[in-house]
Amino acid sequence: MxxxxxxxxxxxxxxxxxxxxxxxxxxxxxxxxxxxxxxxxxxxxxxxxxxxxxxxxxxxxxxxxxxxxxxxxxxxADGMPGLLKTEKVRRLRPHAQQIAVEGMQLRLLPEEILKLVQEELEKLGGKS
Amino acid sequence: MxxxxxxxxxxxxxxxxxxxxxxxxxxxxxxxxxxxxxxxxxxxxxxxxxxxxxxxxxxxxxxxxxxxxxxxxxxxADGMPGLLKTEKVRRLRPHAQQIAVEGMQLRLLPEEILKLVQEELEKLGGKS
DNA sequence: TCAACTGTATCAGTGTATTAGTACAGTATG
DNA sequence: CATACTGTACTAATACACTGATACAGTTGA
The missing domain is CATH 1.10.10.10 (Winged helix-like DNA-binding domain superfamily/Winged helix DNA-binding domain)
Known part of the structure; x- marks a missing residue:
């Protein structure tokens, strides 16, 4: 580290x-x-x-x-065991809205925006 | 407005x-x-x-x-005509990384994160 | 040209964010 | 208990972010 x-x-x-x-x-x-x-x-x-x-x-x-x-x-910490999925979604939604607005504003296609997020997810997951 | x-x-x-x-x-x-x-x-x-x-x-x-x-x-303004797509992607990538990190940290599955982004995209697109 | 609008620049005041110095309190271990 | 580590609380210095009052400069249209 x-x-x-x-x-x-x-x-x-x-x-x-x-x-x-x-x-x-x-x-x-x-x-x-x-x-x-x-x-x-x-x-x-x-x-x-x-x-x-x-x-x-x-x-x-x-x-x-x-x-x-x-x-x-x-x-x-070990995950967020006590956290309901609806609460996780509630925390993440502002970020999702943010990238959606920025991406559409840049006149990118929805597929292109999703692809970009997927790339970053794979970069983290490594083995998906 | x-x-x-x-x-x-x-x-x-x-x-x-x-x-x-x-x-x-x-x-x-x-x-x-x-x-x-x-x-x-x-x-x-x-x-x-x-x-x-x-x-x-x-x-x-x-x-x-x-x-x-x-x-x-x-x-x-009318779109961003003079902006190359690689430049648009460069601007958007930090946001993509942000949501990927936050989402994985919340122990959400990649599919769930992508679904959330897609929902927000549809929320913008379907407003006609 | 004049009047009424547009955005812009400058300056000041208030608050808060950021970082650091220092002292305090709890825990592990001998 | 004593020592050396852990995180924490309090205080303060500094810088900057935010907002506003005010004055300036360009454009429009009668």
Whole structure:
């Protein structure tokens, strides 16, 4: 699990960390119960303040991506068992609307938009 | 073309305007060469500052959604003729990756994610 | 030309986001 | 208990985002 961060990217540091962890989990590069580097360790590696890493971890926990054991470290959460599918759909729908609007606005065909999403899904799934 | 805006939504006013215009264009509720309300008119209707509307319009023009005639008003642009498809795909790919990562993270199946996007696409296309 | 409209530029004020410094609290382990 | 680790809370400095008041510049049409 190597993370990197670009302070002059415009994107906040904690969001960069969140995105990379989410991507790793989505791509199964991080599996349930895998340990994440500690707040201080990662902060030292990235040469940033521990609070910035902590903020990313807190957001990831709020999103159900990781679970943190106070004093014990942070671990990848195992799926979202208690989450109903309707709730998952409710969370994802805004993203779906977003890409639909942007894609139609660009005058792309629905098939082309769907193909693009499928490509990205395969890039994550690897073996579908 | 009725726009509404919620000052306490957390989302900046100019982004709310941009989203609604983009949605209307994507859904063909606004067609090429349709006139948009003037900066001052819309600002008065929404009870906000003309500058805020102007900022939304400027961003929309930068994105190729509308075209503004200095002193003459703003109009919906006609597609993006000069834009290569590879460029359109380049613009849309980050959104595709975003929904792929979020969806997989939620432990949804690729088919379910694609279905959701397709639903939103149909919601835009079928509005005639 | 004049009046009324269009969008634009400039400046200022308020609030919040972002990051960091520092101190605190819980847990593992010897 | 003691030490060294874990995450957390509080505070503050800085920068920037957002909105608005106001003045400017170009276009339209009588």
């Amino acid at each position: 190597i993370l990197h961060v670009n302070p002059s990217s415009g994107l906040p540091l904690y969001l960069q960390i969140e995105a990379q962890v989410k991507q790793a989990v989505a791509a199964a590069a991080l599996k349930a119960d895998d340990a994440l580097p500690s707040v201080r360790k990662l902060a030292a590696d990235l040469r940033i303040n521990p609070n910035t890493v902590a903020r990313a971890y807190q957001n990831l926990e709020r999103d159900g991506v990781i679970r943190t054991v106070p004093g014990g470290g942070c671990y990848v | 009725i726009l509404h805006v919620n000052p306490s939504s957390g989302l900046p006013l100019y982004l709310q305007i941009e989203a609604q215009v983009k949605q209307a264009v994507a859904a063909a509720a606004l067609k090429a060469d349709d006139a948009l309300p003037s900066v001052r008119k819309l600002a008065a209707d929404l009870r906000i500052n003309p500058n805020t509307v102007a900022r939304a319009y400027q961003n929309l023009e930068r994105d190729g959604v509308i075209r503004t005639v200095p002193g003459g008003g703003c109009y919906v």
